[in-house]
Amino acid sequence: MNQAKRVVFNTGITYAKAAVTVFISLYTTRLVLNALGAEDFGLYNVIGGLIAMLAFLNSVMTTSTQRYISLSLGGGDIGNIKRIFANSIIAHLIIGVVILIGIEVTGMYFIYNKLQINHTRISTAVYILHFVSVSTFLTVISVPYDAVVNAHENMTFLAIIGVFETILRFLAAIVIFYFGEDKLLLYGLLMLVVSFVIRLIKQIYCTRKYPECTVSLKAEYSKKQIVELGSFAGWQLFGNLAAIARNQGVAVVLNLFYTTVVNAAYGVANQINTQLMFFSETMLSAVRPQIMKSEGANDRARMIRLALTANRFAFYLFTFFAVPFYFELPFILKLWLANVPDYSVEFCRAIILLTMASQINQGLITAVQAIGKIKVYQMVAGGILLLTLPVGYVFLKLGYPPQYIILVGFGLECISTVFRIFYFNYLTGYSVKEYFKGVIFDSFASLLPTVLIVWFVQQHLHGEWFKFIITCLVSGVTYIGFIYLLGLKDTEKTMIAQLIQTAKKKVFKS
16 A cells, blocks of 8 residues: 555544544533533543643653654664654653652642532542543553554544543443442542453454564663664653643633633533544544654655644644534534533633644644654644643633633734744755745635635524534535635646545445
8 A cells, every 4th residue: 555545534534433422522511521520520530631731751652652653664674663653661750650659649649629419429539530630540551552553553442442432431431320429429430440351352453463572571671772762752742741731721621710610611621622633633543644654754745744744734624613513512512512501612622722722833833853853843832832820820810701812822823833943944945935825815815705604604594403414514515615625736636636536536446
C-alpha cells in the first residue's frame, strides 16, 4: 500500500470507529450525569481535572517515543527501535511511580485544603483520587505500546481497542445507573478496571504483533538513550503542561470561585469538545507518522507539504461539525441531557472557539516535533498558554462570568499561533506570508461566509427539530462548497477526484 493510500485507509478506518464511539460516548455521559447528579458529576470532573494536571506525561511521552520510532522507521534503522522501546519502558516505569506519588500527595492537599467539596463527600473524593491515580499509572506505562502502534500506523487495532474501551465505559455507566448505593465510588472503581483491561490488551497484542516489543530490558538498557528521550520529553512536557493547565486546570480554578455544579457544566462542554475534535484528531493521527517518517528519510519538502495540508484539513474537519453545533447548542444539550447544568451553553461555545484556534496549527506542531528543535518553541508557546490560569483567575476575581476563563485561553491561543508560524519559518525557511495566505486565509475564506449564511438562515426558522435539521443541512452543504471552491489546492482537488473515481470503479465492480 503506497503512502497516500495508507493515509486515506487509516483515516477511513478511524472514522468508522468515530461513527460508533461518538454516539456511545455522548449517551454514556448522559447516563453518568443522570446517575451521579450534577454535584457528584462535577466532583468527579474536578478530581479528574486535578489528576490530569499531573497525568499529562501520557501524551508527552507518546509523542516523544513515537517520534524516535517513526524517525528510525523512516531512516530504515530497525535495530534502533528495540533500544528505543526497551528504554522507553524503563523510563515510563520510573515516571509512572513518580506521578503516582505526586498525584496522591498533591491530590490529598487540594481535597482537604483547597477544593469546595461537601464535607459528607470528602471520603468518597479520597477514594476517587486513589482510583484515578492508579488509572493514571496504568496509562503512563502503556505509552510505549501506544507509540509503537502509532508509529506502525496500525489504525485498525487502535480503532478496535477504542471501540472496545468505549463499550466498557458505556457498560460501566449502565451499572451505576441501576446499581450501587454510592454510585460515584462505584463509577471510579469501574473506570480503574477499564484502564487495567485496556492496558493488558495493548501489551499482549504488541508483544505478539511486533518483534521490537519482545526485548530484554537489561540487555538493551542505555542511560544515554533514556537521557535523550527524557530531554526531548522534558520540553514536550512543558508544552503539554501549558495545554493541560489551560484545559483541565481550569476546572480547579473554577472550583475556587464556584460550586461543583459549574464544574459539571465545564465537564459537559469538554465532552462535546472531545467528540467534535475526534474527526480532526483522527485525520491527524493518520498523518503524523508520515510527517515524522518524511523527516527521518530527509525529505523535508514532503514533510512541510504534509504539515501544511494537515493544518487546513484539521481546521476544516473540526469546524465542519462545530458550526452547526455552535448555533444549535441549546437544543442539542436539551436533547442530549435530561438536566442541563447552568453555563453549559456558554462553556461549550467558548471551548469551540478556543479549539478552532488551536486546530489551524496542529500539523505545524508535528513538524516542529519531527525536526526536534523544541526547547525555545516550548518555552515561548507553552509560556503563553500557561498565562491562561493567572489571567483567567484575575477575570473571575473581578466578577466576570465563569466562561471568560476559556475566552482568555482563546486569546492566548491566537497569540501562540502567531509565534508558531514565525518559529516554523525560522526552522524551515517557509515564508510567513505564504503560510498566512495558504493556510490562515484559505481556511477562513471558507468558514466565514458559511457562518454568515447559517446565521441568516437561523433568523428565519422556527420549530426546534425543523431548525436543527435545516441548520445542519445548510451548514454542511454550504461549507463543503466553499471549501472546494476556496479552500482546496488544485492538487488536492485532483486527488479527491481520483479517489472518487477509484471508489466508483470498486463499487460497480462489486
